Amino acid sequence: MRPLDxxxxxxxxxxxxxxxxxxxxxxxxIEGYLKGDNSMKWWTIGLSIMAxxxxxxxxxxxxxxxxxxxxxxxxxxxxxxxxxxxxxVTIIPIFYRLKVYTAYEFLENRxxxxxxSLAAMLFLVQRGLAAGITIYAPAIILSTMLGWSLTIxxxxxxxxxxxxxxxxxxxAVSVTQKQQMAVMMGGMIVAGFxxxxxxxxxxxxxxxxxxxxxxxxxxxxxxxWDWETSWDDRYNFWSGITGGLxxxxxxxxxxxxxxxxxLGGKSxxxxxxxxxFNGLLKIPxxxxxxxxxxxxxxxxxxxxxxVFFNEAAKNKVYATAHADELRTLxxxxxxxxxxxxxxxxxxxxxxxxxNEPAIAVAQTKVENYTTAGKEVREQVKTVIKTATPDAExxxxxxxxxxxxxxxxxxxxxxxxxxxIFSAAMSxxxxxxxxxxxxxxxxxxxxxxxxxxxPTHYLNASRLFTxxxxxxxxxxxxxxSLLDNLIQAVNIIGSIFYGTILGIFLVAFYFKxxxxxxxxxxxxLAELVVLYCFYFTDIAFLWFNVIGCVAVILFGxxxxxxxxxKEIEKV
Amino acid sequence: MFFVNKSxxxxxxxxxxxxxxxxxxxxxxxxxxxGMYWLVLGNLAxxxxxxxxxxxxxx
Numbered sequence: 001m002r003p004l005d006x007x008x009x010x011x012x013x014x015x016x017x018x019x020x021x022x023x024x025x026x027x028x029x030i031e032g033y034l035k036g037d038n039s040m041k042w043w044t045i046g047l048s049i050m051a052x053x054x055x056x057x058x059x060x061x062x063x064x065x066x067x068x069x070x071x072x073x074x075x076x077x078x079x080x081x082x083x084x085x086x087x088x089v090t091i092i093p094i095f096y097r098l099k100v101y102t103a104y105e106f107l108e109n110r111x112x113x114x115x116x117s118l119a120a121m122l123f124l125v126q127r128g129l130a131a132g133i134t135i136y137a138p139a140i141i142l143s144t145m146l147g148w149s150l151t152i153x154x155x156x157x158x159x160x161x162x163x164x165x166x167x168x169x170x171x172a173v174s175v176t177q178k179q180q181m182a183v184m185m186g187g188m189i190v191a192g193f194x195x196x197x198x199x200x201x202x203x204x205x206x207x208x209x210x211x212x213x214x215x216x217x218x219x220x221x222x223x224x225w226d227w228e229t230s231w232d233d234r235y236n237f238w239s240g241i242t243g244g245l246x247x248x249x250x251x252x253x254x255x256x257x258x259x260x261x262x263l264g265g266k267s268x269x270x271x272x273x274x275x276x277f278n279g280l281l282k283i284p285x286x287x288x289x290x291x292x293x294x295x296x297x298x299x300x301x302x303x304x305x306x307v308f309f310n311e312a313a314k315n316k317v318y319a320t321a322h323a324d325e326l327r328t329l330x331x332x333x334x335x336x337x338x339x340x341x342x343x344x345x346x347x348x349x350x351x352x353x354x355n356e357p358a359i360a361v362a363q364t365k366v367e368n369y370t371t372a373g374k375e376v377r378e379q380v381k382t383v384i385k386t387a388t389p390d391a392e393x394x395x396x397x398x399x400x401x402x403x404x405x406x407x408x409x410x411x412x413x414x415x416x417x418x419x420i421f422s423a424a425m426s427x428x429x430x431x432x433x434x435x436x437x438x439x440x441x442x443x444x445x446x447x448x449x450x451x452x453x454p455t456h457y458l459n460a461s462r463l464f465t466x467x468x469x470x471x472x473x474x475x476x477x478x479x480s481l482l483d484n485l486i487q488a489v490n491i492i493g494s495i496f497y498g499t500i501l502g503i504f505l506v507a508f509y510f511k512x513x514x515x516x517x518x519x520x521x522x523x524l525a526e527l528v529v530l531y532c533f534y535f536t537d538i539a540f541l542w543f544n545v546i547g548c549v550a551v552i553l554f555g556x557x558x559x560x561x562x563x564x565k566e567i568e569k570v
Numbered sequence: 571m572f573f574v575n576k577s578x579x580x581x582x583x584x585x586x587x588x589x590x591x592x593x594x595x596x597x598x599x600x601x602x603x604x605g606m607y608w609l610v611l612g613n614l615a616x617x618x619x620x621x622x623x624x625x626x627x628x629x
Contacts, residue, residue, distance in 0.1 A: 213628025
C-alpha cells in the first residue's frame with residue numbers, strides 16, 4: 001500500500017467514526033441508547049438495514065463466489081422482498097403497538113418467560129458467533145495481504161467499532177451506516193468500471209458478458225427441479241424462494257440486529273418504507289457485486305490469474321522442500337494459460353460474428369483448458385497442504401482482494417479497503433448493539449436485576465456492548481478460515497433461525513399452542529436441525545424451513561398430548 | 571389474522587404501556603400500503619423474468 005492509499009483508508013474510516021460519535025453524543029437514557037429516540041427516517045432505516053446485512057464477507061466472498069460458481073447465488077435473495085412485505089404487514093405494527101425494545105419481549109407476553117429467554121439465548125449464541133466471523137473476515141484478509149498480525153488486526157477493527165457503538169448506541173450505528181453504505185456502493189461501482197476498462201480493446205462489454213455466459217457464469221436463474229438431487233443444491237430458484245424466504249423472515253423479523261434498525265423509526269410508516277426500500281434494492285445490489293465477480297473472471301481469461309489467490313500461503317511453500325514441486329506446477333499452469341489464450345480469442349471472434357459452430361468449437365477448447373488449469377490448481381492446493389498442514393487451501397475469498405491489490409491504481413486500493421472496513425464495522429456495530437440490548441432487556445433487566453435506574457441500565461448496555469465486543473474479538477482471534485466465510489455465517493444463521501422463526505410464527509398465528517408446548521417443541525426442533533446438519537447432506541437453506549415447520553408440528557403434537565387445561569395450570 | 575393484536579395487547583397492558591390505536595400514515599405515491607407492497611412484489615417478479623431471459627440469452 002502506498003501513502004495515498006493509507007490517507008484514503010484512514011481518512012474515510014476516521015471521518016465516519018468521528019462523525020458518528022459527534023452526531024450522537026450525549027445519549028442519556030436507555031430509550032435513546034437502544035431505540036435512537038424513535039427519530040429515524042425511512043432512508044436512514046433502509047440504508048441501515050442494508051448496511052447491517054452487507055458485511056465485509058459480502059464484499060470479499062461474493063465476487064469470489066461468482067468467479068467460481070457464476071451468478072446463481074443471487075437466487076438466495078429471491079425470498080427477501082416477500083419477507084419484507086410480510087414483516088411490514090404483520091410484525092412492525094405489533095412491535096410498535098407493544099412498544100418493545102427487543103423482538104423477544106413480545107414472547108413472554110404471548111407465552112412465558114422461559115420461551116422468551118430460550119429465543120433470546122438462541123439469538124445470543126448464533127449472533128455472538130457470527131459477530132466473531134464478521135470481525136475475522138476482513139482481519140484475515142488484511143493481515144495476509146499487508147503482513148499484519150491477525151490479533152492486532154482483529155483488535156483494531158473490534159476496538160474502533162466498540163468505541164462508537166458504546167458511545168452512541170443504536171443511533172450511532174444507524175448514522176454511521178449511511179456513510180458506510182455510500183462508501184461501499186461507491187467503491188464497488190468504481191471497481192466494476194475499472195475491471196471492465198481493463199479488458200482488451202477488442203473486447204466490449206457485450207462480448208465480456210457473452211464470454212461469461214458461454215463459460216457458464218451467467219447462470220442467474222435455474223427453475224429446474226430434480227427430486228433426487230435438488231435438495232442438495234444450495235442455490236436454485238426453489239430453495240431461494242422458500243428457504244430464502246424463511247431465512248429472511250427469521251433474520252429481519254426476529255434477529256435483534258435487524259429488528260433494532262426499524263424499531264428506531266419515527267413511525268410505523270417510516271419503518272415499513274425502510275424495509276420495503278431494502279426489498280426493492282437488495283437484489284440489484286447483490287447482482288452488482290456478483291456481476292463484478294463475473295467480470296473479474298472474464299478479466300482473468302485474458303490475463304493470467306495466480307495459480308493460488310492467497311499469495312502469502314503460497315509463498316510459505318517456497319521456504320520448504322516442496323518449493324520445486326510448486327514451481328513446476330506454476331510453469332505448467334502458465335503454459336496451459338498461454339495455450340488457452342488462442343482459444344479465448346477465437347471464442348470472442350466467433351461471438352462477434354455470431355458463428356455458432358465456431359463458438360461451439362472454441363467454447364469446448366476453452367472449457368478443456370479451464371479444466372486442465374483447475375486440475376493443476378488442485379495439485380497446487382495438495383502441495384500447499386502437504387508443505388504447510390495448517391494452511392487453508394480454499395482461496396475464493398482472496399479472488400477479489402487479490403485483483404484489487406494487484407491491478408487497481410493507487411488511491412483506489414485504499415478506497416476498496418475502506419469498503420471492506422466499512423462493511424465490517426457496519427455489521428459488527430449492529431450485532432454488538434443487538435447483543436447488548438438483548439442481554440440487558442431480555443436477560444439482565446428481566447431475570448437478574450429488575451430494580452435498576454434508567455442510568456443503571458444505560459451503563460449496563462454500554463458495558464455489555466464492551467463485553468460482547470471483546471468476546472467477538474476473542475472468537476475472531478481463534479476462528480480458522482471456514483469453508484467459505486459468507487456461507488459459514490449463513491449456515492450458522494440457518495441452524496438457529498428456523499427454530500426462532502417457528503416460535504414467532506406460532507406466537508402470531510397459532511393461538512391454540514401455549515407456552516410449555518412451544519418451548520419443548522423449539523428444543524426438539526433445534527435437535528432435528530442439528531441432526532440434519534451433522535448427519536445429512538441437506539442444503540443449509542432448508543434448515544430454516546425444517547426448523548420452523550418442526551416447531552409448529554411439535555407444538556401442535558405436544559399441545560394435543562398434554563392438553564390445554566393441564567398446560568395452563570403448569 | 572392478528573389475534574395477537576387483541577389478546578396480547580390486553581395481556582401486556584398490565585406490564586407496560588401499550589399503544590392500541592397507533593395511527594399508520596399513508597405511504598408516498600400510493601393511496602394505500604397495498605400499492606407499495608405490489609410495487610415490491612412486482613419488482614421481484616420483473617427481476618426474476620429479466621434474469622431468466624438473460625440466463626437463456628447467454629447460456
